[in-house]
Amino acid sequence: MIRINLPKGQRKILKFIGEQSEKLGYSVYLVGGPVRDLLLGRTSQDIDIVCVGDAIKLAKKFRRKVKGKLIYHHDFPNATVKFRGGKIDFVTARREKYPRGKVGLPKVEKTDDIIVDLKRRDFTFNAIACDLIPTNFCDLIDPFGGLKDCEKRLIRILHPDSFKEDPTRIFRAIRFKMKLEFNLEHDTEKHLKRDLKYLKGLTHDRLWKEIKLCLKDGSSILKFLKDYRVLRVLKLNYPDDNFIERIDIGAVQFGVDYVNTYILALTEKKRPKSLGFDNRLSRQIEYVRKIDNKRLMNVEVVHELFYLEDYSLLYLFGKYPANSIIIENFFDNRGELKCELDGMTIKKMGVKEGPLVGEILNKIIELRWTGKITGKEDEVELVRKYFLGGKNDD
Incomplete structure (x- = not known):
């Protein structure tokens, strides 16, 4: 059995979570991105916990230990605990069933099998779990060959319809290619290109959320989106x-x-x-x-x-x-371009209420912009000389 080395700070926290989970009769795992990053020698502040049991009950025990804040996610029995050392997401193990024939969010159900939970994930290197139960602490569960793909620096989907089920995975594949400097596995790249058309079925919210996440990784992502024809399919300008x-x-x-x-x-x-x-x-x-x-x-x-x-x-x-x-x-x-005079002051100087007040304020901004006036005294002089004196040019 392959084991993973955890950073000292996380190790103590995760041991406590594993011990409490065992007392409750649950299985519990560190999963996804944090495991991948540890395998790649990258630092990760994220801690994502999957509980085969009641994730909220486990999260409450951890919150009491660290005196943190518990945030419920009511769409599914999940919770986040925020505390001085960071935050941890506690997720109940689940399976996902996507609608047939259209792009949409999956129907979610609980499962008592960690393999079923891992099977719903996007890529093999994100489908690795680290056991936290004391007797198996740090043992890795890798049912889809994610370890080998990490070694080969490959991005591989778990099944041929992965991008069709969830087209946002196309964006994530391209982001990982740029960030991790991995290559798309041959069939994965073939299916990505085949399923680009399903991007057009995403809601506006989901589409722009993914594009913004891409852009947060740096402007270099734009060339990747262009080269993989994502921008062309979505009719976006490069x-x-x-x-x-x-x-x-x-x-x-x-x-x-x-x-x-x-x-x-x-x-x-x-x-x-x-x-x-x-x-x-x-x-x-x-x-x-x-x-x-x-x-x-x-x-x-x-x-x-x-x-x-x-x-x-x-x-x-x-x-x-x-x-x-x-x-x-x-x-x-x-x-420095904002007027020091306001409309009320200009009217008190003798300018009648009406459009002329706005014209004066606009003229002050223009003259400040060109450097012809610089302070309140200049503004007052402008009003007196050119607007109260009957002259309308500068």
Whole structure:
């Protein structure tokens, strides 16, 4: 029997979980990604526990031990315990049955067989369990050859219909290929290419969740998604390499999370209403599409830039390199562009209530943008000289 070496900090915790599980008459295992990462010599903060028994009852015992917080997941008898040392997910062993003939979430049932639970997983290297019961502590259960695939650095599905049942596994396969520097096993790659069409059956929520997870792994994932024709099947735009380079540089320079920036780039040719985004992101798409190189050269664009989230500004920085200095200046100076005068003060100075107040505020922002005025005294002088004096030019 092959055994695994656990880090000292985790070993003590997992021994306690195994001892408590044995007292309850349950079997319990460390499973999935944490086992894979340990086998590959990678650090893993995740601890995923599968309990053949009542996972919530076991989680309660652990919570009392560590004085942590118990979070229930009511869709299935699972729970998470958060404590000072991290968090642990406790999952009841289950089987999954996917609907026939369509893409959808599986029907879930309890099982008393850890092999059945492992069989529902995506790849062989994620279908390895580490026994935590004291008499078998750290023994590995590897019914599908995951250990050998780890050694050969291969990504292998457990059965030919895996991608058809759950097309999100296509994204995960590509992510693992990039992150772990593994290769897709021959038949796995063949089935992935065959089943790309099922990606179109995913709900908007599931699709964009997976794409965002991909992007969090780094912009390099975009080329993998392109090469495996994922972007083509989903009719998403591949940003050119210069754009990607500029976005990666700009994200560091301005301290911006670029995930939504790349969402804007991927969906350039899509109608916003067809994407299933929330109103906030949909509005950002509409805003950035109104701005082009010519518009960026107009001083009035400064008003529109204030409506943009940082990720949208970053998109414009990458999209229009000839005018990227304008976006750079806005990032650097936008705090100084806001008016020190407000509408109430302007009216007290003698300007009648109405559209003119808004025009004055807009003019102040434009002149701040061009550096012609810099402080409150300049703003007051502008109002007195050009708006109260009857002159309308600057």
